[in-house]
Amino acid sequence: MIFNTYWFIGFCAVFFPVFWLLRLPGLRRTWLLAGCAYFHYHFAGPAGVLPIVAIGIATYLLALPRIRLLCALGVVLAVATLCFYKYAVFLCHDAIGLLAPRLAADLGRQVQDLLPGAPPLAVSFFVFEFVHYQIEVYRGHEPIRRPDDFILFAIHFPSLTAGPIKRYGDYLPSLRQGLTGVSPEDVAAGATRLALGLVKKVVLADNLTLVIDFHQPQFTSLPPGQAWLFAGALSARILLDFSGYSDMAIGLSRMMGIRLPENFHYPYAATSLQDFWQRWHISLTSWIRDYIYIPLGGNRHGLARQLLNAMIVFALCGLWHGPAWNFVLWGLWHGAGLVLNHAYPRLLGPLGTRLAGLFARFPVLGWALTLLWVIPGWLLFFYEPATAWRMAVKLFTFA
Amino acid sequence: MKPAASRLGSWLLLAGIAAGFLLACGEGHRAAAYSKPRAFTRFHQRISPDASFYPPYAMLEALALARWAPGKTLVIIGGNSILNGVAQPESEVWSLRLQEMLGDRYVVVNLAFRGSMAAQGGALVAESLQRRGYPVIFVANTYPHAGCGRAADGPYGYFYWQALHQGKLSDYPARTADLQRWRTARPEAERIKLAETELGARIEAVTRAQSLWVHVSYRHLFTVWNFILGRDFWRPRVWAPDNEPAAPPVEERFRHEPEAELATVRGFTETLYVPGPSGSPQLDPAWPTRLGDEIEAAFVPALRPRMLMLLSQSAPPYLERLTPAERSRNRAAYAAAARIWRDHGINTIVAGEGFAASDYFDRLHLTGEGGRKVAALVAEQITQMNSD
Amino acid sequence: MPAFLAKFRSTLTLRLLGRFVLGLAIGVLFHYLLYRFFLPVQPFIYVAF
Known part of the structure; x- marks a missing residue:
């Protein structure tokens, strides 16, 4: 729902004309702030808004003094919030449960009592933006001073529920431009x-x-x-x-004169899996690259470490999509694909080199292979692993 | 493009958006006045919500008035699949028989839908037209335990919101208060859904988007995939004829989950009984008030004397399997329900008493022959009501 | 008017006309979408995340 509702049509019918008519940037800012807050409250409800407000205030305050320890604490806090609301039950039942079922059951019950019926709306997106913010401040970038700037960055209504995941360094200048004048x-x-x-x-x-x-x-x-x-x-x-x-x-x-990052660039035209991930959910992929893959060492410590990093990163990428094994497996499927994509020229020796040449000469081959990897992957994304497996077997055995 | 030309281009695009939208709204208002299915007999499955075809409220009124002329009485049929004529092939639909029996002085319009309640759809059209001075008789059906439902409830609730926001309905405080109470008591998710439906109806009153695009779907191109139409989903629904099949021979009927069906038949009346002082079942003393309140809130007083409510009885093969005590309670519940409806000023008959198994297609739906019998009952009542 | 200028002007007029027609189409599309929102609406897949 969200954008395809009559409520949202009514919201836009009031919000946009007023936004365009208000010429003073201060008034526009206030109107945008009110619109974003109303939108968030309408769709998330009080139970969904409160945790985000709490973690938002903490993120803002912890980054202000530009003390690295506080920024690190901010990251831990944001990640802990995400883990609590989204992964606590999964961790109890599906992770601890494998080792100590009774303990997991007890813990699961206690956690369930503490948790609301559903995690706060878009908590994954909020946390990723807050973590990005804290890490950038940790790395020496200027924090956001104005609280209203921070609130707008956090709850900018068009991207509030499903991204694209913004970077505050890009968002704030664009916001100012939009508030000054919309063409x-x-x-x-x-x-x-x-x-x-x-x-x-x-x-x-x-x-x-x-x-x-x-x-x-x-x-x-x-x-x-x-x-x-x-x-x-x-x-x-x-x-x-x-x-x-x-x-x-x-x-x-x-329509408010504010630019958001692009998120897709013809992903099914990709000629390799690496290419695919540079075209699919770009704002998430670049976030993972900048804040997980590179800090893990990226490709700086040899091929084996690079491949291990890719697997870790994609398992986490899968898990970000939901607290279930099928998402983890989907991530690992893509991680494995990237590992193969990177390693085959060396693993296969001269044959690998010849293959790489072939793919370079006929990109259509790479395109077809990429699709053959990505399409069965979606089965894992949407279905339980056992169902996805049965479906994949049927696809590839032409039964 | 140069900056000035680019700016002009943007203004032209925005002007085009406004003009396109306004033109579509204008066309929607035109469609609301004339759009209706051709050679209409009933909303058969392929022009019903089952197949993603959601007629706007305006279409119901357009259909009701399509054949009307001064001096004629409109007989508007509401209610559920039984009165829609499910299990009756197009040429055998009971409302056609009713039209033949009533003759030219009446115009019979079948606005019944599968799963619809008596207070919905056709009831609103009857109220609206009566309010505007048309001579109207409204026929609907229900069961003793089911009452008449609420106009705004369920998948056909949008008719109510559209009629309300198009100014078609009387200001009826009892209904408004009842709906308010009911709405407040719904779970939050349902309240949100209801608010969306109501807001959609407000928007429809201005834009007539549903009127225009349902018309386009009917006459030119359907744009929503539906499993009933499958690969032909895109074809305009004018192409999809009423394909209700004829009933199989009587010995092949009543075989579908007979025990579950029997339990449902029991439920129609047994749920109305509570243990009496001596321990034996008696009709729930709170029921008449409960049902009465529902009736009072659903139908405006002016419409009630012009209404005929049919209490649809189950098929004999199931009634025969009830114990004698259950059968007697069943009969008593039907008689008591008829009394309650009549006490609130609504003509009521039990439809199906004395019918043969061959008149039924299944537990509830009537064959062409059964439909003819109902038509005869209804025609007699209507003639009497119109002469009173 | 030189021929190239006339050609430029006619191309520009065509482009501007094209923008208006595109706008008309978008306006009609928005109207159509109001109808589609009425039908049972599917949630966005990623809103769940």
Whole structure:
């Protein structure tokens, strides 16, 4: 829901004309602040807003003095919040439960009593933006001084619920520009982008969802061609749904003269898995690269360490999507793909070198192989591992 | 483009957006006045919400008035799948028989939907048209335990919000207060959904988006995938004829989960009984007030004398399997329900008493022959009501 | 008016006309989307994260 609701239409019908009519940046800022707060409160409710307000205040205050220890504490606090709200039950039942089932059951019950029915809306996105902020301040960048700037960075309504994950260094100058003056070019470009996002989501992805939901129970009895079509539809649906959301967020923001980072760049045109991850959910991938992969050592400590880092990073990337093993396995699937992608020229010796040459000469081969890796991966993303396995076996045995 | 031209281009694009939207709104208002299915008999499955076809409220009114002329009485049929004519092929739909029996002085319009309640859809059209001075009779059906539902509830609740925000309904404080109470008592997720439906109806009153795009879906291109239509989902629904199949031979009927169906039949009336002072079951003394309040809140007083409520009885093969005591309680509950409805000024008959197994397609739905019998009952009542 | 200038002007007019027509299409699309929002709405997949 969120953008495709009548409530949001009503919200926009009031918010945008007033935003455009207010000429004074201070008034615009206040209006935007009120709009963002109202939007957040409407969709998250008091139970969803309070934890974010608490962690937001802590993040803002801890970064202000530019003391590295406090920034580190801020990171720990944000990550602990995420772990508590999103992963506590998973950790009890699915991790500790494997070793000590009784202890896990007791812990699980206690944790369940403490937790609200659902984690605060978009807690993963909030935490990633707060962690980015603390690390940048830790690295010596200037913190945000104005509390209203920080609040707007935290709850900028177009990107509040599903990104793109912003960087405050890019967001704040753009915010100032939007508050100073919105050009008709911005509004026109934003409206066009919004329309594109809505078409992707409402016209295309939602229709695919109807087809997928209907055929999923009968997947095992589908003929091979249709089974592959189903997998293709699943892949198209997630791209259209998520990139549609990003288009809407970018478009809505642009209608205020504020630029958000791009999140997708034709990911299914990628000619390698590495290329795919430079085109898919770009704001998440670059966040993971900057704040996990590079601090882990990146590619600076030899091939083995680089490959291990890739596996760790992608397991975490998978886990970020949800507290379930299928997401972890999806991440590992991609991690393994990247490891193969990196290591095969060396592992296979002269054959590897010849293969690499072949892929360089015929990019279409790399494109096809990438899709053959990515598409079955979506089965793991959407279904329980056992179901995904059965579906994948059916796809590749053409049963 | 140079900066000045780029700015002009942006202004033109924005002007185009405004113009396009306003043009579509204008076309929507036009469609609201004329858009309706061709050669309409009923909302069959492929032009119903089951197949993602959601007729706007305006379409119901357009249908009701399509064949009306001064001097004629409108007979508007509401209620659920039984009165929609599920299990009756298009040529055998009971409302066609009713039209034949009533003759030219009446215009019968079947606005019943599968799963709809008596207070919804057609009831609102009847109220709206009666308020505007049309001679109207409203026919609907229900069961003793089911009452009449609330106009704003369930998948057809949007008819109420659209009629309300298009100014079609009377200001009826009893209904408003009842809906307010009911709404407040709903779980939060449902309240949010209701608020969305109401806001959508407010927006529809201004933009008529549903009117225009349902019209386009019916006449030109359907844009929502649906499993009932499958690969033909994109075809305009004018192409999808009423394909309700004829009933199989009687010996092949009543085989679907017979025990579960029997339990449902029991539930229709047994749930109305509570242990009496002697321990034997008696009709719940709170029921008449409960049902009465529901009726009072659902139908405006002016419409009630012009209403005919059918209490749909279950098929004989199931009634015959009830114990004699259950059968007698069943009959008593139907009779008591009819009394309650009548006490609130609504003409009521039990439909199905004395019918044969061959008149039924399944536990509730009537075949063409059963439909003809109901049509005869209804025609007699309507003639009497109109002469009173 | 020199031919190249006339050509430039006509190209520009066409472009501007194109922008207006695109706007019309977007306006109609927004109207259509109001209808689509009425149908059972699917949540965004990533909002769950």
